[in-house]
Amino acid sequence: MMKSSSNTLHTFRAEINTVFGDIDSFKKEKQENAIQIEQLKRYVNRLEQEKIEENRAQVYHLSTLLNNLETSVGATAQKIRKVSKQSADDEKLTILVGEVQKMKNQLFFLQQSIIQLRTQEHVNSMVPGSASGVVSVPGGMNPEIARIKTDLELLSGKVSGIIDLDCVPREQFSSKFNELVVTVEKQNQALESWRTRLQDAETANTNLISGFKDVVERLNKVQAEQEKSEQERRKYFLLMKGFKKAGALERQGQLIGMVSNFLKAGLKLQNIKIEEAYRLEDSKGRAPPPIRVKFSSIRDRNLVLSSSRAKRTRIRVQDDFTDRVKENRRRLVEFATKSSSKTRTKWALQEDKLFFNKKIYVYNQTRSQVVPVADIP
Structure with a gap:
């Protein structure tokens, strides 16, 4: 009989040690999960900041390039307007050339008229009875010839003014205009290319932010599930404050004995099963830290809590x-x-x-x- 009891006690102790080992493993696993979640959070935050800064720099660079291209396009448009104005001047030049040609024709006819008038003047000035056979007509030059000379001088001045104008030949103007058109087309193509790249960068940035949001949502979901699991686990626990330390090194058996004596003597509760008890760590080192007690059932835990609230004792019992x-x-x-x-x-x-x-x-x-x-x- 004694041997059987000894074997049972030995088996019970082995099971208790196994349970404690499982609890320690669970605590370590929980701590490792918390550390991994924190590391993942930091990594996601750092990656998000880096990507956002990089995208901002790219967007700023592309915006600068777009502004430069728009400035170039504006300057080119201004040049085109100037060229268009020169084109209007070229049309005027064409009209002036036509007028010059007409004036040249008029000059030719005037020269022919002058020759005829001089011949007629020479004939009319010859009269009989003079010693030399020629008599000069009083009054000097014929008025018609004077008018024609005046018209010739005016026409000559107009022709000289037209010749002195700094005009560009039509062939050279057409060549320059075509070069400007090609330059504008190239700048428009470059501007469209940069706009496409900017849109691609904005799309990539949007996708990146969306991916970050998905990661954050998954992290929040994992944390919520872990929080829910921890709350369910702590429904078996209570915190008890006011127990003096039994020594520098307290064993779990001593703490369970202290709590059991309090339940029986202080709260008048019997048959309350305690699975574990350990004192929390306190870095401040003032009053003794509370003892965390785990009960075998939620019923026992709630009974202890309600009894402690109904009775005033030096031990304070609180939810964990x-x-x-x-x-x-x-x-x-x-x-x-x-x-x-x-x-x-x-x-x-x-x-x-x-x-x-x-x-x-x-x-x-x-x-x-x-x-x-x-x-x-």
Whole structure:
């Protein structure tokens, strides 16, 4: 009989050690997952910043090039307008050349008329009875000849002014105009190419941001699942403050014994099964850190919590919430305190839910505000 009991006790101890080993493995795995998630967050943030800065630099460079091309196109357009103006001047030149040709024809006819008039003058000036046989006509030069000379001088001045003009030949003008057209076409093609590259860069940037959003959403989903799992696990735990340290090195058996004695003597509870108990680490080193106690069932855990609230003891028993639940509760308390001072309405907290003014409120971390989710039945 004693041998059988010894074997059972040995087996029980082995199972307990296995459970403790599994718990330690779970804690290590949880810590490793948290470290990996944090590293992945940092990597994603750094990659996002680098890509955004790179895309900004590319967009700025492309914008500068576009501005330069637009300036060049503007200058080219101005040149084209000047050339168009020169084209109008060339048309005027063509008209002037035609007029010059007409004046040349008129000069030729005038010269012929002068020859005829001089011949006629010579004949009329010859009269009989003079010693030399020639008598000069009084009054000097014939008025018609004087008028013709004046017209000739005016025409000669106009021709000289036209000849002195700095005109560009039609062939040279056509060549320059064609070169300008080719240059404008090339600049338009280059501008279109840069616009296409800019659109591609913007599309790539949009796709990159979308990919980052997907990664962030997946990370948030993983964190939410991990938070939910941790909250479910902590429903078996309570924190107990006020236990003095048994020594520099406390064993788990000593802590379980201290908690069991408190449950029996302080809270008058029997047959409460405790699976594990360990003292939390405290870097401040002031009061003894609390003991985290895990119960075998949620029923036992809730019974201990309700009994401790009903009785006043030197040991304070509290829920073991996650950091996120603690933050949510703090925000809900601030909201309830401020709102109840106006409405004079009582409120109550249950985990991370606020029961106030016939509604149930939660803290939405995405929107960073307290929002109602349901009515109190």
